[in-house]
Amino acid sequence: MLKKTSAPEISIVIPCLNEEENARAICDAVIAEVEKTGCSFELIFIDNCSSDQTVSIIRSICHRDDRVKLIANTRNFGQMRSPTHGIYQAKGRAVINMCADFQDPPALIPEFIRRWHEGAKIVLGVRETEKSGSVLTACRNASYALQRKFGDYPIIPNATGFGLYDASVVRAVEALNEPEPFFRALLVETGFPIETIAFKRPERAGGKTKNNFFSLLDFALSGLAGSSRGLLRVPLYVGFVTLSVTVLSFVGAIWTALHGLSPLMWLFAGLLELQFGLLFLFFGLVGVQIRAISDRTRGTPLVIERERVNFTEDE
Structure with a gap:
């Protein structure tokens, strides 16, 4: 078994739900990219009560490499609370948050870390285009418009939360004690400067997306309600x-x-x-x-x- 250090430089947090087709592959890809940088790291999977073999697969990975960690929730706590809880458990001096389905490319990890070493506190990946139907596109644009109009602080369009956050930023967000944390808006609320990296969104590697019109609508409304006194x-x-x-x-x-x-x-x-x-x-x-x-x-x-x-x- 590979041994981890007690205080990793980088923590990578990957939320997952029914990702048995991607769990092993995303783990290997992320480890390969982080090892290029020479940084010590921990890789935390937080599972939101998967009904397939995701937890078993990740548990077997953990037994071989204890740089890899697993948090399994008792039930599905939603797309805001579960990833944020995983981020709060990270012990690294910087935290990288990303999806398990390769829609957030692991190849950007070295660039995130390079900019952090140069002094950046927050580095976010921003998708250049969103491949979705006209209805979802219209809803997404309406959500951004409402956020700009009524939100207490602006969010960055097409930034999903994929990126690197310095530990001081994570602790500042955690101190806000938000029960329904719209994390990428809370990043702006902290006031730390944000750098962005544009990337083209790749195709999902495997499995089916858990997002549909209603889940995205619920996510948008929850984010707007949680980050807007003006509303x-x-x-x-x-x-x-x-x-x-x-x-x-x-x-x-x-x-x-x-x-x-x-x-x-x-x-x-x-x-x-x-x-x-x-x-x-x-x-x-x-x-x-x-x-x-x-x-x-x-x-x-x-x-x-x-x-x-x-x-x-x-x-």
Whole structure:
């Protein structure tokens, strides 16, 4: 069995779900690329309750090479929480996060590490193109537009989280204690400078993608909700606009009455607008209060682990 060092320079975290066709291949490819750099490393697979042989395959790899580690979750905790938990368990001075299906090319790893050695705190891979249908493309563009409009901080389009993060960045994100961590947005929230590397997205090596329209929509909405205080204030803005229109309606009622005309329609419109304005104002205040409560009560564990392999007692 190959022995690991106690304090690796680089940690590579690979989330997986039903990746029995890719697990061994991605492990070999990643190790080959990291060994080119001469850095000590650990390779952490975090499995989100696979129903195939993924865990068994990775466990057998761990028994041969204890630089490779496994975290197996008790259930599927989603695309945000599970990968982030794996990143938090990493002990390296820098952490690389990537997919198991080769859509994030391992060949970029040496370049990530080179830039980190030159002083970069965050280096993200950015896909030049997204091969998807017109509906998914439109939804993705709409998601980016909403994030730019209402998000507290901008995200980088076509950056999926594939990249390298200095340990100081990981600890800063962890300190935010976000229960539904939209990690690539949280990276921006930390304020650390971000370097990017453009790459062409390769074809998936094997198996089937777990993403469909509804999973991507849920991911986008969760990310927007988790990283946007401005979105919660939208009802407040609508309420203020509606109340402004209410004032105009009452002014119109007064004007028609002064000119001997019936003000009933103006009064009816004004009262209706007043009700809607107050309702949206109330919803907006409740939304802001809910966000404030959430900020004060974060503490939900990201995942519950079923098994760990090749971790020491203090890890």
